[in-house]
Amino acid sequence: MFARGETILQLMEKLAPKHYAVPDDKIGLQVGSAAKEMRRVLVTLDVTPAVVEEAAELGAELIIAHHAVIYRPLAHLRTDTPAGALAADLLRKDIAVYISHTNLDTTEGGVNDWMAEALELTGRDVLEEVHTDQLYKLVVFVPESHHKRVRDAIFAAGGGWIGNYSHCSFNIEGTGTFLPREGSEPFLGKQGELTEAKEIRLETIVPLSVRKKVVSAMLKAHPYEEVAYDLYSIDLKGRSFGLGRVGKLKETESLDQFAERVKKAFDVPFVRMVGDGSKPIRKVAVLGGSGARYIRHAIFAGADVLVTGDIDFHSAQDALAAGMSIIDPGHHAEKIMKPNLANWLAEQLKEKGYATEVFASRIDTEPFQLR
Structure with a gap:
């Protein structure tokens, strides 16, 4: 197929x-x-x-x-x-x-991450933020018998992340009430009878990027015919996605040595270099494509060198005056x-x-x- x-x-x-x-x-x-x-x-x-x-x-x-x-x-x-x-x-x-x-440049596991990985950069961060995932609070009421099943489904779909911590939730025991009406097919209780059920109030964080997926997984795992849940935005910053990456080499090397690393990593016959070849390089900014306008971002990030393409004459002069080294492997390094x-x-x-x-x-x- x-x-x-x-x-x-x-x-x-x-x-x-x-x-x-x-x-x-x-x-x-x-x-x-x-x-x-x-x-x-x-x-x-x-x-x-x-x-x-x-x-x-x-x-x-x-x-x-x-x-x-x-x-x-x-x-x-x-x-x-x-x-x-x-x-x-x-x-x-x-x-x-x-x-x-640029969506492939920006995303995690995209062009800029592939370039950073090729240079063996560790502790990577975004050079310029383009998009921040809006966060939502999901609150759902689940019978005790299906609490773990629903919670695991939410986590598997991408909910429950706070920074570098996954599977984050808060769970409170309580009593839910409902009265199944004509035409209903209740999981608990009977039509026409007020039902009290031991339930868990499950709260967790859901990013906008996976909101639909998480809600769908939650509804599929939940046993109730009509699921009681709330989903509301919260004023907290989620994960940032952006252009370029900043990271560190495992060991310091000279700009000349680093230039050879760039040539090998991106399979290019030559690079253009701005800066003193003996300068020690540890913190590196890398951005695929045309990156002249990101020189100031690299300086602000504390990078020793910016690896990017299409650097023009005056941008190179400005970078040199500011003490920022540049390795230009060309736009085609992408x-x-x-x-x-x-x-x-x-x-x-x-x-x-x-x-x-x-x-x-x-x-x-x-x-x-x-x-």
């Missing part, structure tokens, strides 16, 4: 929810239809004519890309322009394109997302029993060449 496109996109939005993206980012399904079975999926950084041809040769019906195939508004769709010709080729070959960009995302999606599909195959593109979409 092959997964339908909608199922695959749901999995993608499980990993990288759309609301994690920065405002006005061009994400989601951009070309084609997801309303069909997908036998093969191709994961790529960019969608180019060569990548489209690769997808066609693989028999892939869906391309998942990091960079948008339609980024700027199209005034027309002419096939004698590069953008129009690319769109026409995708439509002719019936290949859909789905974009996961290609690290191809094998990581392909492996994640393949595992998710396999767990659900789908035969859909996922491939990481082998096409090098780096536009720059060294001479």
Whole structure:
């Protein structure tokens, strides 16, 4: 059995929810239809004519890309322009394109975490906060016989987290009353008779990102026909999601040594470096893509060096004057997302029993060449 496109996109939005993206980012399904079975999926950084041809040769019906195939508004769709010709080729070959960009950068276990892991950074934190998970308090009244079952279902669905502590709840014994009316099928008591039941008032924390999942799991595990529960927002900060990561190397090394680490980690032939090669490096900020505007964030975070792409001349001068070292491996270093995302999606599909195959593109979409 092959997964339908909608199922695959749901999995993608499980990993990288759309609301994690920065405002006005061009994400989601951009070309084609997801309303069909997908036998093969191709994961790529960019969608180019060569990548489209690769997808066609693989028999892939869906391309998942990091960079948008339609980024700027199209005034027309002419096939004698590069953008129009690319769109026409995708439509002719019936290949859909789905974009996961800054939402994949921002999410836990996404591009910036993959880059930080490649550099072996520990104790990671977010460089710039983009989204904070709103917290809710869930209160549900459960008969004693099903208390553990309902509580475990809530925890398994993602409820009960406070910081680095999981399975957090508060439980109070009490007496519930209800009178089953005509047409009801009560778990306890009889129609027309006032019932008193020993119940547990179960309270826990639920983040917005898993609220629907937790409530659904709670209702499914609860034995009552009509479940008495409350869900209300609270003025407490949940987990933060954002662009870039800040962490530490296991041991201090020189900027020159660290530059070699970056080249190896991101499989690039060279890097551009700002700063004294003998400078000791321990705390590192890393951000995929274009990161010149995040230099001040790295300084504020106390980083010794910022690893990011597309650094311009004046930004490099400003960083040097401020004492911030920079390693620029290029924007294309984000290609690290191809094998990581392909492996994640393949595992998710396999767990659900789908035969859909996922491939990481082998096409090098780096536009720059060294001479």
